[in-house]
Amino acid sequence: MDQMPAWEPPFDGSEVEHLLGALERQRATFRWKADGLDEEALARSVAASSLTLGGLLKHLACVEDEKWGPNLDGAPYGPPWAGMSDYSGEPKDYTFDTSGLSAAQLYAMWDSSITRSRTRIAAAIAAGGLEQQVAMGADQGFVVSLRRLLYDLVEEYGRHTGHADLIREAIDGRVGEDPPADWTLS
Numbered sequence: 001m002d003q004m005p006a007w008e009p010p011f012d013g014s015e016v017e018h019l020l021g022a023l024e025r026q027r028a029t030f031r032w033k034a035d036g037l038d039e040e041a042l043a044r045s046v047a048a049s050s051l052t053l054g055g056l057l058k059h060l061a062c063v064e065d066e067k068w069g070p071n072l073d074g075a076p077y078g079p080p081w082a083g084m085s086d087y088s089g090e091p092k093d094y095t096f097d098t099s100g101l102s103a104a105q106l107y108a109m110w111d112s113s114i115t116r117s118r119t120r121i122a123a124a125i126a127a128g129g130l131e132q133q134v135a136m137g138a139d140q141g142f143v144v145s146l147r148r149l150l151y152d153l154v155e156e157y158g159r160h161t162g163h164a165d166l167i168r169e170a171i172d173g174r175v176g177e178d179p180p181a182d183w184t185l186s
Contacts, residue, residue, distance in 0.1 A: 005181045016125060019150045025178065026157030027114060030060065032179035033164035034110075037171065039103050046170040053167050055096035056160050057106045061113035062095045063156055067149050068120035074135035080109065121150075 007028030009021025034042070034053040042054030062081055069075045076082060098106060124132070130147035137144040168174045 005179070005183075007179070015147075016130060019130075019147070019154070020121070022154050023150065023157070026154055026161055028179055029177070030056075030157055030161045030164055031110070032183055033161065033168045033174065034107075035183075037103060041171050042103050042106060043098065044167065044171055046167055049163075051096070051163050051167065052098065053164060053171075054098040054101070054103070054106050056164055056167075057110045058098055058101070059095040060157070060160060061110040063153070064110075064113040064117040067153050068117045068124075071136035071149055072120065072124060072134050072146075074138075 005028075007021075007025045009025055010017050013021065034057055037053060039054070042057070043052050045052050065077065065081060069077060101109075124134075124146055128146070130145060130150070132146050134144050134146055134149055136142075136149065165175070
């Protein structure tokens with residue numbers, strides 16, 4: 001292979017490069033597992049679970065916005081989460097319901113959250129590095145670092161990419177650890 005895929009973590013990089021590389025690999029693998037499906041396929045669950053790829057797209061979009069908004073600097077949730085109708089509580093508690101959303105809307109929701117996240121993460125790292133304290137936990141007297149937010153998000157993707165593996169295999173047999181090197185978003 002002449003060039004490594006964009007989502008491949010570095011073989012020898014800094015801590016920031018490794019953390020961001022691991023996150024990008026998880027994001028790419030998750031998105032590949034969810035990619036190219038219609039509403040019916042995005043709404044399919046397997047076995048006793050009610051999880052769907054559409055619900056996971058929406059949930060992870062909200063988690064991205066939560067980590068790099070309220071958890072990072074205390075900023076309130078922005079669109080599309082602010083002002084969600086028919087909920088009382090945190091937006092992430094209601095993200096698995098995808099009724100009324102098209103496949104295109106679900107993909108756009110996740111893709112947009114990733115664009116926002118990349119910008120916010122880069123700005124935060126530039127402003128204070130991984131050691132800086134973030135807003136998460138400050139109201140309870142905890143000191144939480146930016147490093148911890150990044151690790152938490154990698155862990156969140158690891159968990160849900162495993163779910164996506166099972167769901168996608170049941171839909172059309174797609175399996176694999178990473179996207180093929182020539183994969184691009186559909």
